[in-house]
Structure formats: structure tokens, C-alpha cells
Amino acid sequence: MTVFKNRxxxxxxxxxxxxxxxYYELLPWFQKWGYNTLxxxxxxxxxxxxxxxxxxxxxxxGAFTADEMxxxxxxxxxxxxxxxxxxxxxxHTQFITRHPDYSELGGAQGQFTEFNSxxxxxxxxxxxxxDLLKDIVEIFPSQIIHVGLxxxxxxxxxxxxxLSRAEQWKAFANHAQWVHEAVRTLGRRPAMWGDHVLHSPExxxxxxxxxxxxxWHYGAPFDPQSLRFFIxxxxxxxxxxxxxxxxxxxxxxxxxxxxNLREFSANAMLVRDQGCAGMVNTVWCPWRYLSGVMDLxxxxxxxxxxxxxxSDRFVVDFVEQFYELTGADAERCAETIWRxxxxxxxxxxxxxxxxxxxxxxxxxxxxxxxxxxxxxxxEKILEPLVAKATSHATRLNDYVLTxxxxxxxxxxxxxxxxxxxxxxxxxxxxACDKSWWSTKDTTWxxxxxxxxGTESLxxxxxxxxxxxxxxxxxS
Numbered sequence: 001m002t003v004f005k006n007r008x009x010x011x012x013x014x015x016x017x018x019x020x021x022x023y024y025e026l027l028p029w030f031q032k033w034g035y036n037t038l039x040x041x042x043x044x045x046x047x048x049x050x051x052x053x054x055x056x057x058x059x060x061x062g063a064f065t066a067d068e069m070x071x072x073x074x075x076x077x078x079x080x081x082x083x084x085x086x087x088x089x090x091x092h093t094q095f096i097t098r099h100p101d102y103s104e105l106g107g108a109q110g111q112f113t114e115f116n117s118x119x120x121x122x123x124x125x126x127x128x129x130x131d132l133l134k135d136i137v138e139i140f141p142s143q144i145i146h147v148g149l150x151x152x153x154x155x156x157x158x159x160x161x162x163l164s165r166a167e168q169w170k171a172f173a174n175h176a177q178w179v180h181e182a183v184r185t186l187g188r189r190p191a192m193w194g195d196h197v198l199h200s201p202e203x204x205x206x207x208x209x210x211x212x213x214x215x216w217h218y219g220a221p222f223d224p225q226s227l228r229f230f231i232x233x234x235x236x237x238x239x240x241x242x243x244x245x246x247x248x249x250x251x252x253x254x255x256x257x258x259x260n261l262r263e264f265s266a267n268a269m270l271v272r273d274q275g276c277a278g279m280v281n282t283v284w285c286p287w288r289y290l291s292g293v294m295d296l297x298x299x300x301x302x303x304x305x306x307x308x309x310x311s312d313r314f315v316v317d318f319v320e321q322f323y324e325l326t327g328a329d330a331e332r333c334a335e336t337i338w339r340x341x342x343x344x345x346x347x348x349x350x351x352x353x354x355x356x357x358x359x360x361x362x363x364x365x366x367x368x369x370x371x372x373x374x375x376x377x378x379e380k381i382l383e384p385l386v387a388k389a390t391s392h393a394t395r396l397n398d399y400v401l402t403x404x405x406x407x408x409x410x411x412x413x414x415x416x417x418x419x420x421x422x423x424x425x426x427x428x429x430x431a432c433d434k435s436w437w438s439t440k441d442t443t444w445x446x447x448x449x450x451x452x453g454t455e456s457l458x459x460x461x462x463x464x465x466x467x468x469x470x471x472x473x474x475s
Contacts, residue, residue: 003269006238006278007305008037008084009298014044014095016286017062017441024075029295031079032321033302038076039084039146039280045094045116050085053138054131057099062443066139073140084191085140089129089179090172091152093118102128110153112165117154120175130182137186144212145183149176150193169200176203180211194237198226204233213237214280218245220259224267231275238278239268243297244288249350250409251293251402254342258300265304279305290432291439292398295322296337323389323396336381337399343374343406353409357417365414372410379403394438401432405458429458 009030030038042049047060050069064072073083094116097107106119118125136145154160154168176192183190191212197203213235215226230237241264243252252258261281268276281301283294299318304310311317315334319325325333345353349367352359379400386397408422415421
């Protein structure tokens with residue numbers, strides 16, 4: 001018997017669209033890994049990955065047509081997966097307001113945060129959202145319609161400029177109530193992210209108890225207080241840890257992402273009979289990593305949501321099934337890719353390296369030197385195993401490339417940001433870009449979203465290496 005009735009994986013095509021084959025090829029693996037729900041986050045500031053029949057002008061290049069999405073949903077159903085759609089309906093809505101026909105509806109960055117909002121008092125907003133919700137109901141058979149409602153900042157709208165972000169809650173609540181009712185009127189159940197309810201708990205008594213709360217927390221250690229809050233207020237809640245969070249790049253870490261998956265699901269198990277009926281492993285922003293390093297974290301989430309105990313052989317079993325390595329090779333591969341996840345830099349050190357290298361300390365230098373040595377060892381072990389893998393060898397090779405990225409980062413930091421320490425980066429950049437584009441939808445042009453190529457670390461290091469006056473290390 002599985003631990004949670006609802007076991008979800010969330011993909012983020014709104015932030016970066018992958019090739020259709022990538023999504024289709026994951027479906028049988030999602031089933032094998034224990035999932036029965038696919039949460040499709042197809043709208044956000046960056047883009048809209050679905051062509052709405054009533055408003056096709058909102059779609060980004062390469063977006064799923066209605067027929068393509070119906071076909072994908074049908075195929076997912078063959079693997080026991082229900083596809084839950086998410087329509088951002090207040091914040092994260094620049095996919096709407098960047099279009100000249102809808103710029104008047106809001107959407108600019110708020111004064112308090114980098115987030116935004118539609119104007120909840122503009123009647124055109126409700127008219128547009130009503131159209132989009134009707135389209136969603138026609139395309140998606142899911143009984144649950146997720147309406148977003150996270151990370152909203154209305155402070156750039158004239159009517160709300162004088163209000164703090166916390167004081168915006170009444171307008172937020174009124175709009176959320178309308179969206180919930182719009183979903184109910186269409187015969188479906190509304191779901192939303194829970195962050196604003198936690199920030200303004202007065203709202204908990206304003207919303208119908210049929211609203212399904214997606215409770216997201218991506219750090220470690222995990223505090224179960226929010227789960228208890230929603231349950232005590234009569235809501236069904238699904239816990240939402242993350243395989244990749246907003247400020248982590250390169251690859252998920254054992255210390256943060258894996259710990260978050262483990263602690264969140266373990267605490268949720270304690271209250272699953274009281275109202276925590278599901279878990280969703282959220283996978284955000286595919287521009288943060290080479291896609292092959294996400295297969296293990298996605299599999300781990302499904303395993304944790306499905307089993308009362310975590311198997312000691314989970315990683316080995318994953319390697320045997322996904323790469324089709326056997327015996328000692330499987331054992332060696334499992335141990336080694338876990339070592340790489342354990343050796344990755346935490347978000348603080350990573351941010352210092354690529355954004356403010358002048359703040360790196362002597363201890364940072366030492367730490368990166370150790371990381372580089374570990375990555376070098378990992379690469380030497382994994383490279384011959386890639387040749388032996390009879391399935392998904394190119395995805396296993398993403399670990400090899402990631403190990404090389406970590407070596408470059410470590411060498412650059414340990415040297416005190418000496419540009420001669422990194423050597424010629426072009427072969428590595430070329431190899432990473434080849435892997436990158438093997439899964440990405442090429443109809444998205446590079447300048448249509450702010451993340452190009454391998455996005456952050458290697459281009460940044462290349463730029464640093466070319467700098468005439470690299471920053472100094474502080475002691």
C-alpha cells in the first residue's frame with residue numbers, strides 16, 4: 001500500500017519548454033517511480049506553454065496546442081497519471097500583461113519585491129480569466145484546477161501603492177474567492193499555493209474548505225507547522241518540497257534538496273490521515289541544470305511518497321533500471337553520483353562565486369578546492385561507466401559534464417579568481433550546450449527568455465576569465 005493517495009511531480013514548461021519527446025519519455029518513468037499525478041505549470045511571467053483557443057495570442061513559441069495537450073493527457077492516462085493544469089491567476093502573470101492588448105491589466109514589478117500582480121479590480125481581468133478557465137476545462141479532464149495565487153505583489157498598481165505587501169491581503173482574498181468560485185461554477189475543484197494564507201492567516205476562514213492547498217517549502221530543515229495550520233483550519237493539504245529551488249543551480253544537493261524531500265514527506269506522513277492527502281515534488285526552472293542530473297531527484301521523490309521506509313538500495317535500484325548498469329558497475333555508479341550531489345556548493349557559496357566573487361573568503365577557497373578534488377574523482381569513475389550504460393547514457397554523461405563544471409568553479413575560486421586557472425573553457429561550453437539543446441524546444445529563440453545556453457556558471461566563469469582585472473579575494 002502506498003503512503004500517500006496523491007503522489008505528484010510538477011514540471012515547469014512555462015519557465016523553459018522542453019521537447020515533446022522529453023515529456024513523453026518521462027511518463028513511463030513517472031509511473032515506475034511511484035507517481036500518479038503530473039502537475040503542469042504551463043503559465044508564468046516568462047511564457048505561456050499552452051495555446052488557449054479563446055486567446056491564442058498569449059501563447060509563446062512552441063506552446064502545446066489544445067489538441068497536442070489532449071493527446072499528451074491521454075498518453076499520461078495510459079500510465080496512470082492525472083495531469084493537473086495550473087493557470088496563474090493573479091501574480092506571475094506577465095505572460096498576459098506583456099502582450100500590448102493586455103498591458104493595462106497590471107503586471108509590472110512591485111516596489112517591495114520582484115513579483116507582480118494583475119489588477120484585481122479591473123473587470124477585464126475577470127473576463128479574461130473566465131475565458132482561460134473555460135478553455136482549461138475543455139482541455140483537461142482533471143477534477144482539480146490549480147489557480148496559482150502565489151508570490152503576489154500589487155504595490156505597483158495605483159490603487160495599492162500606499163499599502164504594504166501584508167496590507168494587500170483583503171484585495172488578494174476577494175480576488176481568490178472569485179477565482180475559486182469561477183472554478184466551482186465550471187464543475188471543478190480549486191487548488192492554490194498556500195503562502196499568502198500563511199502570511200495573512202485571516203484568509204483561512206474566508207475560503208471554502210473545498211479549496212485544496214499546495215503547501216510549498218523548499219529549504220532544510222523543514223518545519224511542519226504550516227501543514228498543521230492548514231489541517232487545523234479544515235483544508236486538505238498537499239505538501240510540496242522541491243528537487244530544485246529558486247537559488248540553487250548546477251545540481252540538487254543532498255544537504256538541501258534531498259533533505260527537504262525527505263523531511264517534508266516524513267513529517268507529512270504523520271498527518272496524512274488528518275488531512276495531508278498528497279505530496280508533489282516540484283521541479284522548477286529547467287535552465288538551472290543539465291537535465292540528466294534531475295532524473296535521480298525526481299525518482300527519489302516518487303520513492304519517498306510511495307514507501308513507508310526509504311530503501312537502502314534505492315539509488316542502486318535506480319541506476320540498474322534507468323541506466324541498465326549491473327553488479328559492481330551499478331554499485332559504483334550509485335555511490336558516485338550521490339557523492340556529486342553531496343559535493344555541490346550550497347546556495348550561499350554558489351551565489352558568491354558567480355555574483356560577488358570579491359566576497360569569497362579564504363575558507364571559501366579551501367572549500368571549493370575540496371569540491372574540485374571530489375568532482376575530479378567523480379569524473380574519473382563515471383566516464384567509463386557512461387560507455388557501459390545501455391540506457392540513458394547521454395543523461396548519465398550530464399553528471400560527467402557537471403563534475404567538470406564543478407572542477408572549473410573550484411579551480412577558479414581556489415586560485416583567488418585567477419583567470420589563468422580555468423584554461424580554455426570552450427570545449428566544455430560546447431559539450432554542455434550540445435547536451436542542453438538535446439532536450440530543449442528549439443522554437444524558443446534565445447532572446448525570448450532571459451536564460452540562454454547553460455545560463456549561469458560557465459558563461460559567467462568565461463567572462464571572469466576574460467576580465468582584465470579579476471576581483472580580489474578577501475581574507
